[in-house]
Amino acid sequence: xxxxxxxxxxxxxKSSPRSEAFKTFMKxxxxxKAAVIGGLVILFIILVGIIGPFLxxxxxxAQDILNKLQPPSKDHWFGTDNFGRDIFTRIVFGTKLTLxxxxxxxxxxxxxxxxxxxxxxxxxxxxDTLIMRVMDVLLAFPGILLALxxxxxxxxxxxxxxxxxxxxxxxxxxRIVRGSTLQVKKLEYIDxxxxxxxxxxxxxxxxxxxxxxxxxxxxxxxxIATAILTASGLAFLGLGAQPPEPEWGAMLSDGRxxxxxxxxxxxxxxxxxxxxxxxxxxxGDGLRDALDPKMKQ
Amino acid sequence: xxxMENILVVNNxxxxxxxxxxxxRAVDGVSFTVPKGKTIGIVGxxxxxxxxxxxxxxxxLASNGRVNGGEVLFKGKDLLKLPEKAMREIRGxxxxxxxxxxxxxxxxxxxxGQQIGETIQIHKKVGKKEAIQQSIEMLKLVGIPSPxxxxxxxxxxxxxxxxxxxxxxxxxxxDPEILIADEPTTALDVTIQAQILELIxxxxxxxxxxxIMITHDLGVVAETCDYVAVMYAGQVVEYSDVRSLFxxxxxxxxxxxxxxxxxxxxxxxxxxPIKGMVPSPHEMPVGxxxxxxxxxxxxxCHNKMPQLLNTxxxxxxxxxxxxxxxxxxxxxxxxxxxxxxxxxG
Numbered sequence: 107x108x109x110x111x112x113x114x115x116x117x118x119x120k121s122s123p124r125s126e127a128f129k130t131f132m133k134x135x136x137x138x139k140a141a142v143i144g145g146l147v148i149l150f151i152i153l154v155g156i157i158g159p160f161l162x163x164x165x166x167x168a169q170d171i172l173n174k175l176q177p178p179s180k181d182h183w184f185g186t187d188n189f190g191r192d193i194f195t196r197i198v199f200g201t202k203l204t205l206x207x208x209x210x211x212x213x214x215x216x217x218x219x220x221x222x223x224x225x226x227x228x229x230x231x232x233x234d235t236l237i238m239r240v241m242d243v244l245l246a247f248p249g250i251l252l253a254l255x256x257x258x259x260x261x262x263x264x265x266x267x268x269x270x271x272x273x274x275x276x277x278x279x280x281r282i283v284r285g286s287t288l289q290v291k292k293l294e295y296i297d298x299x300x301x302x303x304x305x306x307x308x309x310x311x312x313x314x315x316x317x318x319x320x321x322x323x324x325x326x327x328x329x330i331a332t333a334i335l336t337a338s339g340l341a342f343l344g345l346g347a348q349p350p351e352p353e354w355g356a357m358l359s360d361g362r363x364x365x366x367x368x369x370x371x372x373x374x375x376x377x378x379x380x381x382x383x384x385x386x387x388x389x390g391d392g393l394r395d396a397l398d399p400k401m402k403q
Numbered sequence: 404x405x406x407m408e409n410i411l412v413v414n415n416x417x418x419x420x421x422x423x424x425x426x427x428r429a430v431d432g433v434s435f436t437v438p439k440g441k442t443i444g445i446v447g448x449x450x451x452x453x454x455x456x457x458x459x460x461x462x463x464l465a466s467n468g469r470v471n472g473g474e475v476l477f478k479g480k481d482l483l484k485l486p487e488k489a490m491r492e493i494r495g496x497x498x499x500x501x502x503x504x505x506x507x508x509x510x511x512x513x514x515x516g517q518q519i520g521e522t523i524q525i526h527k528k529v530g531k532k533e534a535i536q537q538s539i540e541m542l543k544l545v546g547i548p549s550p551x552x553x554x555x556x557x558x559x560x561x562x563x564x565x566x567x568x569x570x571x572x573x574x575x576x577x578d579p580e581i582l583i584a585d586e587p588t589t590a591l592d593v594t595i596q597a598q599i600l601e602l603i604x605x606x607x608x609x610x611x612x613x614x615i616m617i618t619h620d621l622g623v624v625a626e627t628c629d630y631v632a633v634m635y636a637g638q639v640v641e642y643s644d645v646r647s648l649f650x651x652x653x654x655x656x657x658x659x660x661x662x663x664x665x666x667x668x669x670x671x672x673x674x675x676p677i678k679g680m681v682p683s684p685h686e687m688p689v690g691x692x693x694x695x696x697x698x699x700x701x702x703x704c705h706n707k708m709p710q711l712l713n714t715x716x717x718x719x720x721x722x723x724x725x726x727x728x729x730x731x732x733x734x735x736x737x738x739x740x741x742x743x744x745x746x747x748g
Contacts, residue, residue, distance in 0.1 A: 230466055294507040301461055301502075302495030302522045302573060312521075316512045 134396035141392020147385035155201035164192050166199040166352045175368040185370040187360060193374055196352035200375070203353050204382065207268055207337040208330040214272030215333075216326055219279020224310055224318075226280065227287030238284065241277040249274055249332070250339050257345045264353070267346040271333045282325050286318035320397040327390035331383040338379050354379050410580055410613050411437035411460070411498075416473035418452075418459045427684040429455040431637040432473070434711065434721075435630075437581065442607065442614040444624040444645070446660070447634035450681055453617045456634070457583045460615075461500060462490050477581075496526040499574035503586040505566035509558035515542070515569050516554035522576045541572040546602060564595035568602065575606060582607075583615045588623060600627055621664055625649060633657050636682055636692040639711060643720040653714065653722050655739055656693045662740045675740050691725065698740070699726070701733040 135141055170190030178185045184193035226237040244252065256270035290296065291314060299313055338355030340346035347353035349360075354375040361371030418430035430452045437443050445453045458464050460475050462482065475482040477498065482490065494500075502508045509518060519541050520534030529537070535554060542550035545568040558566055567587060574582060584603060588596035604627055607614055616627055624631055624645060631648045633641040633656065641654040652658045659677035679696035682688055690707050694700040703725050714720045714727055725731050726746050735746050 294502050294504050295510045297463065298500075298502055298508045298570065298573070299510070299521070300494070301463055301500040303491045303493070303525050304495075304521070305491060308525070313510055317510070 131396050135392055138392040138395060140388050141396070144385045144387075144389035144392060147381065148389055151201060151382055151385070152205060154198060155205045158198040158201060162195050162198055164195045166196045167191060167350045175364060175371070177368070178370055184374040185368070187357070187371050188364055188368075193357070193371065196357060197354065197374060197378055200352040200354050200357065200378075203264065203347060203351065204334055204337070204378075207264065207271065208334040208386075211268045211271035211333045211337070212275055212326050212329045214269065215275025215329065216279050216322070218272070219276040220283050220315075220322060222276065223280035223283025224287050224314060227284040228291055228306070228310055228314065234284075237280065241280045244274070244277045245281075250336055253336050253340060254343070254345065257340055262340075262345040262348060264347045264351065267337050267340050270340070271336050274336065275329050275333060278329060279322070279325060282321050283318060286321050287314055290314050290317045324390055324394040324397060327386055327393055331386035331390070334386070335379065335383050408438050409436045410439045410478060411615075412474075412476040413437075413456070413460065414474045414476065416456065416459060416475065417471040418455055418464065419469055419471055420465075421467045421469070424685055428687070429468070429637055429684065430459060432711075433632075433634070433637070433639050434473075435632045435639060435642055437613045437615060438630070439580075439613055440607070440611050441629040442604075442616055442627050443630040443632065444616045444618060444628035445632050445634060446618060446621060446624055448619060448681055450636075450684070451634040452637040453619075453634050454585055457500065457585055457615060457617055460583065461494055461498060462487075463494075463500075492526070495522050495574070495579070496577045497579050498581045498583065499577070499579040500583040500585065501567070501570045501574045501587050503589050505563050505570055505590060508570050509566055511558055514555050514557055515561070519554075519569065519573050519576050522573050526577045537576065538572070541576050542569070544575070544606070545569070545572045547572075563591050564598060567591060567595075567599050571599075571602065571606070575610065575612075578610065579612060581613045581615065583617070585617045586619070587616075589618070589620070596623075603627065621660060633660070636687065637684075638692060638723060639721070640693065640723045641721070642711075643714075643722075647720065653727065654693075654724050655697045655699060655726075658739055658742070659696075691723075699733060699737045701725070701731075703730065703732045 168191060170186065172190065173182075173186050174188055174190040176182055176186040176190075182192050182194065184197060187193055187196075222237050222241070226234045247255070252274045253267075253270040256273055257266050260266040260269065296309060296313060299309060304313070337346055338353070338358070341353045341355030342359045344359065347356050349356060357375040358372055358379070361368070361375070364371050413436070414434050416430055416433040417428065420427045420429055433452070433456050435443060435445075445456060447453045455464070455468070458468075459470055460482065464470070470483055473483070477493070482493065485493070509515070513521075516535045516538045519538035520531065523529060523534045523537050524531070539550045539554050542553055547553050547565060547568050553561070553565075558569070561569065582603070587603065588599050591599060600623060603614060606612075614627070616623065618624060628645045631641075631643060631645050632639045633648070633654065635656050641648070641652070641657045643653075648657065649661070652661050656677070659675075662675045663677060665674060677696055682692060682695065688694055688705070690703070690705045691697070691700065691709050694704040697704065707725075709723050709725045709728065711721045711723045712727055714722050726733070726737075731746055733746070737744050737746065
């Protein structure tokens with residue numbers, strides 16, 4: 107009974123409907139245990155990335171050749187690598203790099219993809235064909251190959267990896283945004299504001315964009331996982347972050363030669379990549395289910 | 404009728420849509436005038452082109468729609484020739500429009516106040532606070548109780564009737580001279596319908612605007628309109644003042660429409676539907692478009708398209724039917740829906 111009275115809108119009630127919608131969203135999200143765990147892991151990783159480097163007393167690049175390839179111990183939780191550097195410290199410092207790549211590249215890909223997708227969907231016709239065919243070309247490449255090609259043109263550095271992964275995220279955003287725009291622009295309130303004299307820019311950014319945010323948020327979360335994976339892959343191939351930067355993919359690559367007698371060198375960075383990517387994916391799934399129950403399959 | 408009094412003159416309007424199956428002439432030579440401060444009704448079945456006519460006037464056609472000819476003179480200016488920017492300044496400011504579905508005509512992510520305020524801010528140089536203040540005034544005008552609270556609410560918190568009131572408030576926020584109402588009551592409960600029509604009428608009297616009422620409901624026409632244009636298959640078939648349309652309908656289609664409606668003012672044994680269907684836009688008859696369904700159609704009707712004729716000396720009454728021309732080749736007395744008629748000439 108009490109839930110029913112809660113639902114019916116009462117004039118002058120304190121909480122705004124927006125916060126009410128947020129409440130139902132949170133309720134749905136919190137019901138999904140996996141998503142909650144994923145979210146907590148992401149939160150923890152972000153915290154580690156931000157404050158970890160300040161807490162660490164060791165330099166991630168400090169070499170200690172005498173103690174190289176040490177297995178995990180009390181002094182070196184994750185062991186040491188072939189130069190005697192503390193792997194735990196390096197992973198903590200690497201967290202920041204990983205998150206930076208993930209968030210920045212998705213930001214680049216997202217902004218460009220959203221603008222292209224919304225313009226494509228809204229105007230249609232030749233503009234749409236042109237933009238979407240270019241996106242199709244980009245999509246035709248297997249993800250990592252495209253990023254690989256871009257990095258080999260731009261040169262290997264973390265910034266270029268961010269740009270490359272950003273470009274490779276553009277088509278995914280453009281597609282999903284175009285689809286949602288096509289749906290929303292047909293709705294009557296778009297006709298209504300146009301009939302009241304709104305310009306295209308106002309319709310696109312004030313009326314369409316806020317109404318297609320849910321799929322964008324979900325897509326962004328999922329793309330962060332892909333971006334991290336791609337960036338690590340590039341680093342593993344030696345095209346991403348350059349030594350001695352403590353990038354997880356690069357650490358994995360360094361450890362490859364010692365895999366048989368010092369497996370901890372590959373195990374820990376590898377594990378971290380898996381955990382972070384998995385966390386973002388599971389959390390993204392949960393977000394999708396909570397934001398848009400209709401999309402659930 | 405004095406030309407100066409006509410705020411909007413639509414002349415021989417033609418709109419086509421490109422489709423995969425070929426071009427569709429959705430509006431084909433539609434003409435009518437809107438006198439200042441009056442209400443003109445555009446009636447017709449779905450697909451008769453009435454909504455497309457209104458969208459063409461405001462130049463809001465979908466991208467596959469094109470205006471092939473005609474003119475829309477608003478205070479002497481041809482709207483079809485204006486640049487898009489000038490057109491935007493007219494929309495919502497001088498000519499406004501409200502739509503059929505109040506449930507989906509408001510953006511779900513903004514409050515009522517933000518949406519009414521937006522119209523004001525598009526056309527007038529006012530701040531956000533001032534715009535919200537004016538929104539409250541508008542809500543008061545359209546008869547929404549406790550507007551100070553409603554202004555902060557979202558569309559989903561309002562009922563259909565309330566939302567249609569909000570839509571009207573949005574459309575009238577800049578004090579337009581013409582309001583185009585596209586089936587404003589079709590989606591509402593009957594009791595609410597009467598309220599909304601009453602509101603539109605009342606506001607029209609207070610603000611002195613003209614209204615173009617697009618509807619398929621002859622009841623709405625009888626209640627609100629001064630003049631009526633009856634549309635069939637993209638053409639106006641009869642235009643007259645509302646009183647003579649109901650009292651003395653001339654076009655067989657109008658007669659058929661009236662006969663398919665229950666009326667309280669005349670004895671009817673049973674309702675007589677119009678036989679057949681509206682012709683497909685891809686296969687329009689060469690002659691009169693109503694001929695295939697018309698009980699009195701002759702050879703002439705099937706082979707030659709009638710023009711819109713003045714039935715008396717003024718152009719206040721126009722009809723598109725061969726029966727009213729000198730060329731009529733049928734009997735001089737016909738029976739239309741059980742009613743005997745003598746044809747002139």
